[in-house]
Amino acid sequence: MEPQLSHSVTESVATVVIRHPAKRNAMTTAMWRALPPLLDALADDAGVRALVLTGEGGTFCAGADISTLKGSPWEAQRLAVAAEEALAAFPKPTLAAVRGHCVGGGAQLAAACDLRFAQEGAVFGVTPARLGIVYPASSTRRLVSLVGPSAAKYLLFSGELIDAARALRTGLVDEVLPADGLDRRVVEFTATLASRSQLTQAAAKEFANGRTDRDAHWNGQAQEGGDTAEGVAAFLERRPPRFNWSPPGRR
Template sequence: MDPQLLHSTADGVATVVIHHPAKRNAMTAGMWRSLPPLLDRLATAPSVRALVLTGEGGTFCAGADISTLRQSPGEAQGLALRAEEALAAFPKPTLAAIRGHCVGGGSQLAAACDLRFAEEGSLFGITPAKLGLVYPSSSTRRLVALVGPGTAKYLLFSGELIESERALRTGLVDEVLPAGGLAERVAEFTRVLVSRSRLTQAAAKEFADGRTDRDAHWAEQARGSGDAAEGVAAFLERRAPRFTWTV
């Protein structure tokens, strides 16, 4: 099978799989280009409530296919940045499910997700210093927001890999699961996400990502949604809520 992004949707969760096992799921130029339009389609699909990004087999993503960097480093970086920004802008909750290597462009994509769950033994690294590349300013700011300036500098200055335990300790990942337990935990957690208020999630995502001009918009959405009344009623009646707000 050619290198590509595979996707499927089940029970409200879209799963995008980075599929290039011959090169540890390295992203080709075509794969970088295909991610933004794929995300656009999934963002507008009523059946999609959350998105999981993962890699084929035992590797998340080993970064960009180096052959693309040899041809045109600037163009390759531009493609990666556009893919990263499209993922960060996805309007529904996103979760990176990580096994094995999550390096270079792989870490760039993982950091653009809202949450990151990793299997123990996974390795993380951001490697432009090994290639003489300048990491994009927006990607650097996103990394600093996750791990703080000290760890961001450690990763960017050295290009060294860190293990899942340190990634958890520094905030690069949110949960570390025992070997073999990642898929079950991701499925369990995404069921939780799908059951919650999309209104709450959409507003929280914008606020957490730094939007400061949308308070009035979300207050208006909340007044007209009925989600709060439904949530309170469901709590008092000891039943699962049936939230109805949609984008």
């Protein structure tokens, strides 16, 4: 199978799958380049309310395909950062579903998601020190925001792999599931995300990512969009809410 990113949409949840089984789903230059436009298309799809990123089979992503670094490692890194930033900027909730190795560029992508659920037995590593690569400043700041300075330095300085239990303790992952429970939990949780107010989620994501100057904008959206009125009415009438606000298309 040629290395590729595939995607599907089911019950308002988009799933993007990293497929490169010959190299543990390592990302090629073409795959890094393909991710931002794919995310743009899914962001503009009003039927998509959440996104899951995962890898084919028993591995999430073993990093960048090292063979693509021979010519211009700096260009490969630029493409990886652009893909990471596109994922971090996706306007709807994102979740990395992790099995097996989540290393290097794979950890970079997982960290750019809003949440990370891992299967028992998953391993994580941030490995630029093994290759003499300077980890990007934006990626370093994102890692520090997740795990704190000390744990980030441990990962970056050593390039050592950590297991899912330690990743959970440090805050690198949010839940660890048994081998037969990850898929079910991801489906259940993303169904919950898809049922909630996209207005609340979009505002919370901006605020959590540092855009704390947009209170007036989001209060205006709340007044105009109808989700607040619908949420209160549904609560009083003891029925599930039917939230209608969605982020405007960016094209």
